[in-house]
Amino acid sequence: MRAVVVTTFGGPEAVEVVETVVPEPAARQVRIKVAAAALNPVDAGARSGVFGGDGERIGLGWDVAGTVDATDAGSAWSVGDEVVALHHGPVKPLGTHAEYVVVDTDAVAKAPAGVDAVHAATLPLNALAAVQALDQLELTPERSLLVTGAAGAVGGYAVQLAAHRGISVTGMAREADEEFVRSLGAAHFTTGDGGGFDAVLDAAILGAAALERVRDGGAYVGVIPGTAPASVRGIRVAELGVVADGARLAELAALVEEGVLTLRVAGTYPLDEAAKAHARLAEGGMRGRIVLVP
Missing domain, CATH: 3.40.50.720 (NAD(P)-binding Rossmann-like Domain)
Incomplete structure (x- = not known):
């Protein structure tokens, strides 16, 4: 599968799209087939080395909207469920800017009804x-x-x-x-x-x-x-040190359905153009988030 990573720190030019193995969920985890993943300033921070990890391969992306693809035996989630999740951590080998991602079960919430995945991906973080x-x-x-x-x-x-x-x-x-x-x-x-x-x-x-x-x-x-x-x-x-919280995320998704929260998308880029998306983020002046689509 394709995933967005950095192996050396720098500007948007440091962003790479690589081929890597599809991750397998462990106990109390689910695998999500990514439909959309927002790009946040924290990703630019990880890319530029703000959070450390020199010499490591760092996967980018915290937000995800998509479909449950695999679970452990006792999971409350089922294959095919449409979900959103926060994949916490600035230094990790694989983020949500990928075709598949594994996250902890308790970080996952049902995606807000009536909302496309691109908009839903801007909610979690x-x-x-x-x-x-x-x-x-x-x-x-x-x-x-x-x-x-x-x-x-x-x-x-x-x-x-x-x-x-x-x-x-x-x-x-x-x-x-x-x-x-x-x-x-x-x-x-x-x-x-x-x-x-x-x-x-x-x-x-x-x-x-x-x-x-x-x-x-x-x-x-x-x-x-x-x-x-x-x-x-x-x-x-x-x-604030934001934490993943699927129960709280479910409450926020419900507020989206009620019209209390407005989801804002500034633009979309294909996953393969992640470096261009980072360059656009660096320009600023946007209302809402850029979203990557595999």
Whole structure:
């Protein structure tokens, strides 16, 4: 089968499509025939060596939508089930940017009904990151929340999820994105002014600049490990280490079916053009995710 890997760190030119063996599921695992797999900034980080793994073959891809192809004997999943899953880990020999991938059973959820695989593939990583970050903030409906990078993939899901919980959300993004961010459910919009929020979900990784907008004793969560600023003024500071969670992913898929969450695709590329997809990702300026299709 074909799989996207890097064997030397670098830019988009480092991306390779190689032939490799089809993986076999072990106990409490399933094999998924990949229909679509989103490309995320974390893949660019793995490609460029941010997470280490020098000298190893690193498989790219965290998100997957596809069909169960093989399971262990006691699995709750059956061959032919349409699913989505998060294949966690920045340094792994085989990712979801492949024709087949093996993932843990408890990382898998039923794909949202009425949604094509390309759109479904944009759900797992970014929506799980958003909901797990919100959980860390422990906000009740009467509290106020600032989401930085509100027009982005994680930020957009965070706005929608927080608004669904009844939280007063202010979205921070570029001025040109105001109408879009408000359409996601943000009650207020800012390009950077204002403060006094009960909490900030820092999807744009602004760090200390975002922390300044939190009231004394409030809460801050950054979505990339190792980037959170030091606590000041009694603010509780945390950073997200997203984890695979099939049960939670199933809840998010249900919210897609209910129209609470919007799945956004910026474009698609064939698996064989993965390097071109990485080059497009590096250009930025997209709403939604690029998706690779085997």
